[in-house]
Amino acid sequence: MLRTERHARILEHVAAHGSVSVEELSAILAVSGATVRRDLQHLDAVNLLRRTHGGASVGNIGLETPMQYRSERRRPEKLAIARAAAALVPAEAVVGLTGGSTATEIARILAERGPVTIVTNAVNIAAELVLHKDVTLVVIGGTARKESYELVGPIAEKTLADYYTDVTFLGVDGISAAHGCTTHDQLEAATDRAFTDRSNHTIVVADHSKIGKATLARICPLSGIGHLVTDADAPKDELARIAEAGVAVTVV
Template sequence: MLRTERHARILEHVSAKGSVGVEELSRLLHVSGATVRRDLQHLDALNLLRRTHGGAALGSIGLEAPLQYRSERRRPEKLAIARAAAALVPAGAVVGMTGGSTATEIARLLAERGPVTIVTNAVNIAAELVLHKDVTLVVIGGTARTESYELVGPTAEKALTEYHTDVTFLGVDGISAAHGCTTHDQLEAATDRAFTNSSSRTVVVADSSKIGKVTLAKICPLAAVGHLVTDGEAAQEELERIAAAGVPVTSV
């Protein structure tokens, strides 16, 4: 297991349980206690968790880990979601793309397929696509979020009113039948909402850990979602409720 993947697993486990001991993490990751302690010390220095006597607890930044760690979580599932999502894009389409690890995988697939126009506020996606000759790239400016590599805020929202996309891929931190699409950050939620308002169709891409989950800031109701693509581990009852609300669901 790569070090970054190990760190992602630790953060995911601590987020789910609130606190965890070194011995439990050692068994989970199949590494020594000494390795776990070094990992916890490193993550504590980054303020991603709080080192405690014998283990770790949630850190001061809350539940949202930076993208560099989230990208290692559920990677096979995200790749499968990305392939199914990319198949929904017609040739020559104008595609809106918010940030997130699954959206990044979709962007890579679309760039390889080309030609495509991509409108994005994610600086990591823009950096990957800028040299692709079959990609027309539009980057939406704003205030940078270090957790997601996205540019958000009023500047981004205003810029998005000047564009129209055929389809927008929306990454979320939670989607449920009762509360629609949510994320951790209020500014990000408003910018994501501007993406949906500027698009003919919004496709939510969310791995199973996001299904049925609700976080701080509301992006949009289910009525604004044209399709949900998730993986086969998602809670079936919640998917049925989402489908009953009129959202087509693809589970891969």
């Protein structure tokens, strides 16, 4: 297991349970207690959790795992979702991309396929695509969020009002029939909503861990999206409820 994946699993476990012991993490990760203690020391040093006697608890970052620790989690599922999602994009389309590890994979696929116009608020996606010859890149300005590498807020929303996309890929922290699409941050939710408002067709890309889940800030109801692409481990009963609400569901 990669170090970044270990860190992501530690942060997810702490977020889900509030606290955890070294012994628990050692068993979950199948590594030594010494390795776990080094990992916890590093994560405490960068303020992602709080080191405690014998373990760790939720730290200053709250419940959202930062982007750099999410990119290696469930990577095969995210790649499969990205391939299926990119196949839905017509040739030479104008594509909106919010942040997230799955959206980043979609951007890479579309750039290689090209030509394509990408409108994004994700600085990591912009950095990867800026020199790509087959990509016309539009970067939306705003206030940077270190957790997601996205530019959000009133400036982003005002800029998006001047653009229109054929397809927007929306990354979410939760999607459910009861609560629609949600994310951890209120400013990010408003910026994501601006993307959906200016798109002909919005596709949510989310691995199974996001299905049936609701987080702090609502982006939009299910009526605001047209399609969900997820993986085969997503709960079938929740997918059925989402489909009943009129959303096309693709499972890979």
